[in-house]
Structure formats: C-alpha cells, structure tokens
Amino acid sequence: MAVLTEAAVNSGEIWFINFYFPRCSHCHELAPAWREFAKEMDGVMRIGAVNCGDNNHLCRSKGINSYPSLYVYKAGQRPERFNGERSKDSLVQFSMKFITTSVTELWQGNVFSEIETAYSSGMGWLITFCSDTGDCLEPRTRQKVAGMLDGLVKVGWMDCTSQQHLCDSFQYECVITVSGDERSDSLFPPGSTLDQKGSVLWLNTLDSREIYNQVINHLPDLELLTGDSFKRKLAYHRWLVSFTFGEKSPASNEYKKLQAFLQGDHIQVGRVDCKSDLKLCQSLYIHKPCVAVFKGMGIHDFEIHHDVLYNIVGFARDSVRAHVNTLRPDNFPSEKDRKEPWLVDFFAPWCPPCRALLPELRKASIQLAGQMKFGTLDCTIHQNLCSMYNIQAYPTTVIFNGSSVHEYEGQHSADGILEFIQDLVNPSVMVLDPDSFNERVKGRGGGQLWAVDFYAPWCGPCQALIPEWRRMARMLSGQIQVGSVDCKRFQTFCQTQGVRAYPEIRLYLGDPRNADRYTTYNGWHRDAHSLRSWALSSLPRVSVDLAPDSFRSQVLSGQDHWVLDFYAPWCGPCQHFAPEFEILARSLKGRVRAGKVDCQAHHQTCQSAGITAYPTVRFYPYLGTRRHEHSGEYINSRDANVIDDIITQRLLKLAPRLQSKNKDEL
Numbered sequence: 001m002a003v004l005t006e007a008a009v010n011s012g013e014i015w016f017i018n019f020y021f022p023r024c025s026h027c028h029e030l031a032p033a034w035r036e037f038a039k040e041m042d043g044v045m046r047i048g049a050v051n052c053g054d055n056n057h058l059c060r061s062k063g064i065n066s067y068p069s070l071y072v073y074k075a076g077q078r079p080e081r082f083n084g085e086r087s088k089d090s091l092v093q094f095s096m097k098f099i100t101t102s103v104t105e106l107w108q109g110n111v112f113s114e115i116e117t118a119y120s121s122g123m124g125w126l127i128t129f130c131s132d133t134g135d136c137l138e139p140r141t142r143q144k145v146a147g148m149l150d151g152l153v154k155v156g157w158m159d160c161t162s163q164q165h166l167c168d169s170f171q172y173e174c175v176i177t178v179s180g181d182e183r184s185d186s187l188f189p190p191g192s193t194l195d196q197k198g199s200v201l202w203l204n205t206l207d208s209r210e211i212y213n214q215v216i217n218h219l220p221d222l223e224l225l226t227g228d229s230f231k232r233k234l235a236y237h238r239w240l241v242s243f244t245f246g247e248k249s250p251a252s253n254e255y256k257k258l259q260a261f262l263q264g265d266h267i268q269v270g271r272v273d274c275k276s277d278l279k280l281c282q283s284l285y286i287h288k289p290c291v292a293v294f295k296g297m298g299i300h301d302f303e304i305h306h307d308v309l310y311n312i313v314g315f316a317r318d319s320v321r322a323h324v325n326t327l328r329p330d331n332f333p334s335e336k337d338r339k340e341p342w343l344v345d346f347f348a349p350w351c352p353p354c355r356a357l358l359p360e361l362r363k364a365s366i367q368l369a370g371q372m373k374f375g376t377l378d379c380t381i382h383q384n385l386c387s388m389y390n391i392q393a394y395p396t397t398v399i400f401n402g403s404s405v406h407e408y409e410g411q412h413s414a415d416g417i418l419e420f421i422q423d424l425v426n427p428s429v430m431v432l433d434p435d436s437f438n439e440r441v442k443g444r445g446g447g448q449l450w451a452v453d454f455y456a457p458w459c460g461p462c463q464a465l466i467p468e469w470r471r472m473a474r475m476l477s478g479q480i481q482v483g484s485v486d487c488k489r490f491q492t493f494c495q496t497q498g499v500r501a502y503p504e505i506r507l508y509l510g511d512p513r514n515a516d517r518y519t520t521y522n523g524w525h526r527d528a529h530s531l532r533s534w535a536l537s538s539l540p541r542v543s544v545d546l547a548p549d550s551f552r553s554q555v556l557s558g559q560d561h562w563v564l565d566f567y568a569p570w571c572g573p574c575q576h577f578a579p580e581f582e583i584l585a586r587s588l589k590g591r592v593r594a595g596k597v598d599c600q601a602h603h604q605t606c607q608s609a610g611i612t613a614y615p616t617v618r619f620y621p622y623l624g625t626r627r628h629e630h631s632g633e634y635i636n637s638r639d640a641n642v643i644d645d646i647i648t649q650r651l652l653k654l655a656p657r658l659q660s661k662n663k664d665e666l
Helices: 025-040 056-061 088-096 111-120 139-148 164-169 208-218 230-234 252-265 278-283 309-321 352-367 383-388 414-425 434-442 460-475 491-496 528-536 548-556 572-587 603-608 640-665
Strands: 015-020 046-051 069-073 103-105 124-130 153-159 185-188 201-203 238-244 267-273 290-295 302-305 324-326 342-347 373-378 396-401 404-407 430-432 450-455 481-486 504-508 518-520 562-567 593-598 616-620 633-635
Touching (some): 015 025, 025 046, 069 088, 088 139, 111 153, 139 208, 238 252, 238 309, 267 309, 290 309, 302 309, 324 352, 352 373, 352 414, 396 414, 450 460, 460 481, 460 528, 504 528, 528 572, 548 562, 548 593, 616 640, 633 640
Parallel strands (some): 124 153, 302 324, 342 373, 450 481
Antiparallel strands (some): 015 069, 124 185, 504 518, 616 633
16 A cells, blocks of 8 residues: 655545554454455555554644544545445445546437547547446446546447447447457547557456556557657656666556646656667666656756655656756766855665655755755765765755855754754854853853753764754744853863763853853753743743732723733643743833733633633733723734734724824823
8 A cells, every 4th residue: 555645645646545553453443344445446546554653743744633544635625534334335435426537428419529529639538338238337437447547538438228329330249258258348549440440449348447457558658758859859848757778667557647647737748768768868877767857947957756656746746846956976066166055965765764855855945946956966876976975874965055064954844954044044053162151151141041052963862952952042032042062072161061961951040140050951852842931931020910909900990001811820731821921021011011810810800801711812902991801802822923913913003093092182
C-alpha cells in the first residue's frame, strides 16, 4: 500500500487512507476486510495506510484521535470520513461515490456525435455491448473502468436488445473465444474505423483491472524526444520527461496517465531513450532511469524527481512553479560566480529525510523568489563536488552568501528554512564570548533580563535546541535579551561560570546589584513556547488583579480603557495564556490598562459578566459613561499581537466619538 504525502494528495488521484495504531484491537479486526477492499479497488483509487505509532506527527496534523480512522482525500476537497460498517462491501460502496467519471449510454441519437467529439479531442472510446444472450460489464465495473481510464478514453455501453441494428453496425457479435470468454467489449482509438483492420481492440474479459491493462497497453506511447528535437521542443514549453535506457519499465504504461493529469497545468509529457541518445543524457548527468521536469526556460533549467511514481504529478505541478534547479558541476555556484545568495541541498536519492525535505525546499523557493536561488546536488552522482564541501551526512543544506558559508540547522520544513534565513539577515540571538558576556550580561542595566544558552556543538540536544532558541528569541524581541555561548570554544570560561552539562539554559534577572543572580531552566520541554513562558514569568507584572470592588470602581465606573483576562487557576490554557497576556499588557501600556479576574475566587463577578469559558478576553472601552458588566467586547484570540491590533483598530474608530464627547463637555 502507498504512503500518504502532500504531493500525493495534490496529484488529483483519490486516496483512501486507513489511520491505525499497532495495539488497536479494532484495527486488527478491520485488517482482513481492508486487504480485500484494497485488492478489489486496486487501480480505481489509491489505497494507503498510516501507522500512527510510527507517524504520530502526521496523524496529529490530520486531526486523527481515534483508531482506526478511515478518510478519503481528493485535491481541493475536504477529507471525508468513513463511518459505516467495516466490511469490504460497505467500504466499496462508500468509495464508489467518489468515482464520478461519466459512463455514457450510447444509442442511435448520440453515438456518432459522441464518438466524433471524443476523436477530435484525441480520445478514443471503450464500449461494452450488452444483450440478453451475452455478458457485458455490470454498472459498477463500468464505473470503475471509467475512473481508472479517466482522461484517456471515454467509457460507454450499448443496449443491444433494444439497439440491435446499431450494435450490428459495429460488427458486434456474441462470439465465444477459444478461452470460452465472450467478446463483449471493444476499444476504439482516436481515428479508428471498422474498415481498418486491427484498429479496433476487441476485449474478452469482464475484470476491470485486466481491461485497464489491455487498454493502457494499446494506447500510444509518450512522444519520443531525440537529440535533434530535445533542445527545440523544451525551449519555451514545460515538459515532464521520462528518461529510460532501452528497456521498457513497468511504470511506462502508468506514465501515459500523466498526460491526462497534467493537461490543465500546460505540462507536456515525453520520453528520452538514453540508450539511443547517450550523449544527451550524459550532458545532463543522467545515468539511470528517472523523471525530470523542464520549466520552459531551456534544457538546463530542470529538476529531477527522486520519489515514487504516485508523487510525480504533485512534483511536476510544484516544480514548474518553484525555483529549485538540479545542480551539476557545470552550473554549481562557485564563489566567484555567486552574485546572489544560494541555498544548496546536498542529498542522496535513497535517503528518506532527503526526499521529505525536497518539497519543503520548493515551498521556500517560491516565498524567497528573487532573494535567493535554490539548488540540489545528488551526492551519489557528484561525489567529488560533495567531498570538496566536506559533506558527510544527508541531507546537508548549506547557504552560500558570497564568501560566507552557513550550514542549515533546523527543522526540515519550509517555515524552518525561512526562519533560519531571516535569522542570518537579522540575528535574534547574540553570540557571546567572555568579554561580551561580562559587558552585556554581567553589566546589564536595571530591569534588563538576559536568557543565555551554554552549549557544545557536538551535543545532540544542543543542536535540537538551536532552532527553538532562535524562535524564542524572536518571540521575546524587545522584552528579554537572548544570547548563546559556545562552551567548546570557551571551555575555561564556561567552567568558571559553573556550567557542568549541556545545554545549560539560564535567565539572568534584572537586578544589576546582583549580577550573578540567575535561574536555571529545568523544564522537560525545550520548545520555543515553553522556553518563552518560562522567561516571561520572571518579568515584573504590568497587569493588575481585580476583585469585585475594584472591577466595579475601576473598570465599570472608571475613565480608562481596560482589557481583561477572565481565568481560573486550574485551567491549563489559562496558564499558557498568562505570559501572552503580560506581553499584551506591556504593548498597550499607556493606552489601555490590563487586568485579570480570578473566576474561581470571584465566581459571581464572572457570572454577572457573562463568562462561560476560560480564558476569556474582553475589551471595556471608556465611552464617557458608566459601563455595564455585559458591555465588554469579546475578543476571539489568544495571540498578543492579534489582540493588540484589534484593540488598536477599535480605538481608532472610537477616537472621533471621544473627541466629540470631550468638546461637548467643554
């Protein structure tokens, strides 16, 4: 069974996925029926399974919280969950509703116009003839075949009981073949006629998979590109090209389907036989069968596909929009030729993390178009070039900026890459040495806090912390200073600071009279959000606690704008939101006052204010008159920046009204 990927879902094919857990008894009970279902629907749709024990992140990202969970995925549509009886028949019945390719009943009034229309668009017809005396494809099988051949041939049927004369005109006979099968189906390729011997393919099977195989075998092969036509044809048009070496691969017939899938993307599909055009393939450093997308800008602007067949369509669509090139010695960005920054991914095609990173590079290249160039280098082909840059593990991603070289450290995601590059341009973490540490951290001003990561480059947990530490630093920008010390380089200094293990995370508090005072992070989670919450908890509070009396006197009867956090001490989301609310309080200081109401201690106040969930954020603008408990405006966000923007916009709208009120009072 296949593996679910974003590229696979975007291919246009339909996917039916079984999300399961190894120790789930219901999953084991489903397994036999699922295998039978997969066998029957093979070729009609893609059938896949995801082990959520091994792929927890993927399952969580898809919202899977019970097992087994069965979902149908189709590009551009919301996933649909199967909730019926877990039997083969129920699964088939459910899945068939997604096969919407039309099957046409042909009769005297439409048959010739339908065939002519299909022929003019380059498509043939597969027709099954049905009569009382012979077999024909049953409706469900016809629908399956139509789905399997969607975009390649039209599928129709004739009722030879009521349309006997029409069927006779197609030279249909209920002929018993040597194998004992009845010849009841025929393929009419574009332009074929009954008078032309051998142009019509007569089939003698009622099995959908066998029909598909015979039809796909009979369809014309992909256009053959040669050394003479290659450069001319690829100069201005997008092409997906299959490179083979003489022999016909099992996937060759499947490639014929790509023409139908990619027609709407204006991507033509062709093939090159490297055995006949060895010089052409060698010039592109293609030494084994592969697929490549040429982006319509000549033969040197291309990207090679290194993943499984069912990801090719998604790859082709992404590749023509992205700005990632397959690099070779003749176009690798050497130092003297680097007029702009380059991100180069050194990889091996057999490496799963490498294949997972490639689509993320394409996403990042689209967002950084015009700012940075992207390329990939296959180290199984270009060993010497990879050795020159001391590549010892895959994938290794390097940013070349003039003479500066930076190895990427972070998550294999487009967002991670963008954050890393942003950090190179505008560093969020200050690299500290003994002198700068003493000057900035030990010599910090009153109220200034420093978060410092003492690390060693060889330490695995330290490497895992680096991208989270950078992310935390950006989240704390303007509130807490963030730095790092390399304890391999400054080993003696770290020892004098009492650092005994890595990473050592410290927060130096805002009291300049006690420069050595710090707290150490001992939390289990070293993600940016956990670290940020820990650091912010040491800042002096800007918000105030409100009791029933102060709520009435200061908020309802006062003359200030207020934003309030209604919370309960036992509420986990409230605890996570608390540092975010302090950030909001700081950003609004001088414009809007910030307060917190403990709804466990002051239940009646919260009830009067209409609070039914925690945390709840309400904005109480001062409009010149006393406010009511219910007058607070609900804000549906727990992001300080978003809340700040909402309140700022609200204040701008209120400004003319408040100015008018003040004039009236004068």
